[in-house]
Amino acid sequence: MDEFSLYVLDIVNNSTRAGARNIRIFLREEGDDLYFTVEDDGCGMSEEQLARLRDPFFTTRKTRKVGLGVPFLVMLAEMTGGWVKIASKQAAGEGEDHGTKLEAKFGLHHVDFLPLGDLCGTVTTLIQGAPDTDFLYLHTRGEKQVRLDTKELRQVLGDLSLAEPEVLAWIRENLAEQYEQMNQV
């Protein structure tokens, strides 16, 4: 994968596949560091799954024998002087808390890091793929931020799906405009 935004897309897809109803995505730039956090209320992972998560030859899917999403992320993080931490909890009983939290650090200006890439495209694609899931997306750089909360959009849209192309186009343009402001020196 040749841009960071594709790693974000791939990792957050794990949360949607885990049946999460709420997913929070944070990108925080601090000096030379980039922190990436994903929190979901999906089904969570067992201790065995968690222990084997970094193993590329472990996957729960049936269509192929390898699972490269997390190993790719770990490789990029460690290559750029960072790390990945993952905590997960399966529901012990009815109504119990469950979900997964992934935190990662990358060397933003490390020679092996990638361009951030089309983050607007990643957020739009995530919403298109799981229009009933609520996403909070927050990217901060110093005082500046880009923020999108689908709960707020849903209040306006009512029962109209977030996956409607016109709505997706609005989301993409809204994010692009926010990024334009963020990138102004």
Added chain:
Amino acid sequence: MKSIEELMAIKAKMQDKMSVRKAEGETRIVVGMATCGIAAGARPVLNAFVEDIAAEGLTDRVTVTQTGCIGICQYEPVVEVFEKDGQKTTYVKMTAEKAKEVVEKHIKGGKPVVEYTIGAAKL
């Protein structure tokens, strides 16, 4: 800035379209969006389909959705088109440009673009 007012206008405009879609059968375009698909360039392919279907005014009868790994990673980006009658066409090694052609010739014209299908790919 794209305002909430504009979003409200979209909502108002879309109301009548939604009822039409529920009445008709749908053609489904499904894009593989697992690690293999993403790494091979599935995101621009998906976006091309979403934008083109909207631009051509086909949203009332065509939906675009995502799926996981279909199991033929070496052929990604993979796109499956399901017709109303249940017929399926599998396109392989897709690009945004090919997606536009599929919308024009297959979705609008009714004729699958044979050279992009898995049947035409060298096995």
